[in-house]
Amino acid sequence: MNYRHSYHAGNHADMLKHAILLRMAQLLQRKDAPYCYLDSHAGTGLYDLAAEAAGKTGEYLDGIARLWSRSDLPPMIAALRDAVAQHNPDGQLRYYPGSPQLMADLLREQDRMILSELHPEDAELLRQNFAYNPQVAVHQRDGYELPKAFLPVVEKRALWLLDPPFEKTDDLSRSVKAMQLAIQRMRQTVIALWYPIKDQRLLRDFYRQVSTAELPKVLRVELNVRPADNAMGLNGSGLMLVNPPWPLWEELDQVLPWLADQLAQSGAGDWRMDWLVGEP
Template sequence: MLSYRHGFHAGNHADVLKHFVTIQLLNYLGQKDAAYTYIDTHSGAGLYALDAGYASKNAEYETGIAPLWDRKDLPPALAEYVNLVKELNPSGKMRYYPGSPYCADKIMREQDRLRLFELHPSEIKILSENFRKLDAHAAAQGHRPTTRGKRVIITAGDGFEGLKALLPPPSRRGMVLIDPPYEVKDDYRRVKETVQDAALRFPTGVYAVWYPILQRMESKQLPERLKRIPGNGWLNVSLTIGGVTPDGFGLHSSGMFILNPPWTLEATLREVMPYLVSVLGKDAAATFTLESGETQVIGKGRGKPVSPPRTPVVRTRTR
C-alpha cells in the first residue's frame, strides 16, 4: 500500500518525540571525530509546508511544534530541536517543518554520510528535489561541499530490504531510523525482523524505531518483541497527549524504541518528557513512560538472549 503521505501529520506530537530523540542520538555520535552513517529506511519528503497542502488539512502540527514555538522555558535539549525548526523559518512565522532527513542533514558533519530510502513514487521525487534545493542554497551562500555526491545518497526503494546491503557501514559507526507508516499489519513484523537482522550484521549500531500506540495488538506487542533482541541495552519512551476520543480516531500516543542507546539519553528524557506532557497534554490522560533495560548476548548454541528485570516505568500526568 502506498497511500500514506506523512505531510498530513507533519509537526505533530509524534514528530516532536521522533525528531527530538533523533537529534540527541546524532549529537552523541558526533562527539567523536570519526565519521558515522545515518540510514533512514522511510524518509518521506524530507520537508513539509504547514500552511498549504496535506499539512494544512488537519493542522496536526497544532498538537506538536506549534505549542512549543514561542516558549521561553524550553529545556536545553528540546530548545535545540525547536531552534533547528526555526532556522527553516527565518521570518519567524511557522511555515515549514523538517522531516528526519533534513534534521539529520543539519546536525551531521561534512565527513558523515546520509543514506535515505523512500518507496512512495511521489515522495521520493519531492525528497530528491528538496535536497537539490539544499545544494543550490548552499552554493548561493558560497559553500560548495566536495563530498555531497557521496555524503547523501537517496534511493527509491524498500528501506527494509535496502538496509541489509549497507550494514555494517564503512566507518563501523552509525544509526538507523526505522519509521514505516504501519498501514498494514506486516509492517510490525518487518520492523522486528529488520532490527534483529541489522543487529547481527552491525552489533554496535544505534537503532531507533518509531511506532504508534494504538488499540491493535501488533502495536502493543512491538516494543516487547524489540526488547528481546540482543544488544547493548535498550530504552523505550512514549508520549501520550490525551485520552482516546469517543470515535476512536486520531493518534494520541506514540513511542520511540532505541537499541544500543547512548548512556546520556535516559537522563535527558527524564528532564524533557515531563515538560512535553505539561505543554502538549490536552487532558488528565496525558502522560509519558520511560523504561530501560539490558539484553545479554549468550554464545552461539548455548541458549537464547535473556533480559534482566527492567527499570521501573516513570509516569507523569497533567493536572
C-alpha cells in the first residue's frame, strides 16, 4: 500500500468529489429521518497542506487554493470552501478536511458514520481524530467488505463513499462488485464511487461493467482538467452516483462547466454528465 492521500489532498479530484458528497448529504438532511454515512477508504480525515507531502506535489494549489478566496463561487462550491474554512479560522488556507471530517462536521445527532481505512498509520490517525465522537466508528479493515458487514443499516438510509486508491488493476471491478452487493442488500443505498480518468481502455470496460451490474439509477459525472489523452498523471476524475438525490443533476448542470473553466490546467477543461442506468 503506497498511496497516501496527504500528497493529493485538496486537488482538483477532491474538489469534484467533496463538493458532490457534501451536497448529497445536505439533500439527505432535508428529511429529519437519520442516515448512516459509510466511508470505506477514509484516509486520515484532516491534512496539513504545509506539511512535506502536500508541499512535494503542490496539487492543492490547482484545487482548493484556486477557489479559496473567491467571492463568486456557485453555492455547491461555496459550501465546500466554507466547510474547509471552518478548519482554518484565521483565514489562511493550511488544513484541508478529508471526506470523513467534512461529513462529521455535518452530522446531526440522529446520524452516524462508519469509517474504514486499511493503512495502519492512517487508520491510527483516523482513530485519534474521532476518538471522542461517539457517532463515529473507525475500523481498520478492507473497505470492500463494508456492504457485507454493515448493510442494511437500521436507519434504512445510507450514503456510501467508495474512494479506493486505484493502485491495483482490479480496483475498478472490485468496486463494481461491491456496489452490486450493497444494492442487493439495501436497494436504496446512495453510493458515490470515485474513479480516475487515465486509461481510456480500462474505463470503457468499467462503464460496461457498471451498466450491466443491475444497479438502479446511475449518474456518471466527469471532470477533466487536461485533455483526456494527455500522458501525464491524473487528467481528470469521475463519480458514479447510484441513487443520487434530486435535484443534484440539475445543479451540476450549472456547476460542472464553471468548475471545468476554473480548474483547467492546460488548455480548456472538460466535463460530462449522463445517466448510465435508468434516467429518472
